[in-house]
Amino acid sequence: MIRFIISSSIDPYFNLAAEEYFLRETDCEYIFLYQNQPSIIVGKHQNALAEINLSWVLTNNIPVVRRLSGGGTVFHDLGNLNFCFILKGEEGKLADMKGFAQPIIRFLQSFGLDAFLGEKNDIRLPSGKVSGNAEHVYRQRVMHHGTLLYDADLQSLEEAIRVSPSRFIDKAVKSNRSNVINISSHLIKPMSISDFIESLSCFLSAEFRNFQTYLITVEDENRIQELMKSRYQTWEWNYGYSPNFEMKFVLNKTKSGIVSVSKGFVQSISFDDNELNDSLMVDCFTGIKFFPGEFVKHSSTLMAMSFEKALF
Numbered sequence: 363m364i365r366f367i368i369s370s371s372i373d374p375y376f377n378l379a380a381e382e383y384f385l386r387e388t389d390c391e392y393i394f395l396y397q398n399q400p401s402i403i404v405g406k407h408q409n410a411l412a413e414i415n416l417s418w419v420l421t422n423n424i425p426v427v428r429r430l431s432g433g434g435t436v437f438h439d440l441g442n443l444n445f446c447f448i449l450k451g452e453e454g455k456l457a458d459m460k461g462f463a464q465p466i467i468r469f470l471q472s473f474g475l476d477a478f479l480g481e482k483n484d485i486r487l488p489s490g491k492v493s494g495n496a497e498h499v500y501r502q503r504v505m506h507h508g509t510l511l512y513d514a515d516l517q518s519l520e521e522a523i524r525v526s527p528s529r530f531i532d533k534a535v536k537s538n539r540s541n542v543i544n545i546s547s548h549l550i551k552p553m554s555i556s557d558f559i560e561s562l563s564c565f566l567s568a569e570f571r572n573f574q575t576y577l578i579t580v581e582d583e584n585r586i587q588e589l590m591k592s593r594y595q596t597w598e599w600n601y602g603y604s605p606n607f608e609m610k611f612v613l614n615k616t617k618s619g620i621v622s623v624s625k626g627f628v629q630s631i632s633f634d635d636n637e638l639n640d641s642l643m644v645d646c647f648t649g650i651k652f653f654p655g656e657f658v659k660h661s662s663t664l665m666a667m668s669f670e671k672a673l674f
Contacts, residue, residue: 364392364574366574367576368396369395371396374438375595376587377444378427380394381429381446385448394447397443400424400437400515400518401424402424402427402435403428403435404427405428405535406430406498408434408435408534410601411652412527414522416674424522426600426601427594428600429496431498431507432496432497434536437523439515439518439519441546442511442514443562447505448503449503449504449506451503456502456504460483466493469561470485483495489543489548490543491541492543493510494508511543512544512546516543529611530609533605546558597653601626602625602651604623608622609621612672616635618634619632620632621652621673629649647660657669658670
């Protein structure tokens with residue numbers, strides 16, 4: 363029996379923790395639908411700082427959360443619906459992007475939309491992308507999840523992931539930027555996102571048949587909350603887990619260089635011109651957390667303020 367859940371939470375930390383809990387700590391199969399408040403969700407193997415517009419994120423207090431699956435960065439808001447399949451399978455045949463995308467494609471086609479699977483395992487309409495998909499295999503189980511851009515704030519989406527990739531040197535997985543569109547603007551008959559979610563629920567119940575509505579228990583909730591606190595709300599997971607990287611900076615007209623970062627902490631600072639190396643700066647900032655506010659926390663000097671401004 364597949365347990366069907368529509369989350370009552372719009373907290374991205376909770377919903378991503380719930381996905382991990384359902385996948386790793388239970389033996390049941392699930393279809394899990396949820397919406398998140400405005401947030402940025404990065405892939406497991408990505409450099410979070412290289413994927414987001416950090417100043418916009420901090421100004422607008424946008425959560426940045428790392429998920430268990432790989433793939434690229436996505437922006438969530440209440441105009442976006444997230445779907446998650448957690449199912450058992452045969453070893454070696456668990457990862458199946460095309461297979462898991464088909465029910466969603468058929469659902470969109472039921473509205474007369476010409477939906478199809480793109481080359482990057484995304485779901486598209488002829489005029490653009492409406493869904494990104496990713497998977498994570500755990501033992502004999504697979505989690506396939508994706509987005510459905512129904513009536514998302516596309517301007518905020520664009521702003522959230524406006525980046526300067528040339529500043530970063532790393533081997534992290536990079537996002538494939540695509541032209542994105544909203545499903546709602548292509549429907550012949552308008553409907554609210556609530557009605558859209560209800561339609562998807564009915565469609566999936568017919569597709570999977572062995573389908574039973576499930577309510578999250580107090581025991582489930584407690585364990586999900588624990589995962590939130592230990593992983594999904596932590597800087598160490600969301601930023602510090604990023605692969606090692608180097609970041610170029612320009613301090614002033616005569617000073618530029620590279621900061622090397624490992625597990626979220628400054629490992630070294632070097633300047634392009636060896637004669638300009640500033641041993642005081644190197645000694646002061648080596649070993650600190652690489653994030654806005656940390657540099658001035660360790661040194662309340664103009665040097666720290668200038669250096670932090672050059673980096674972020």
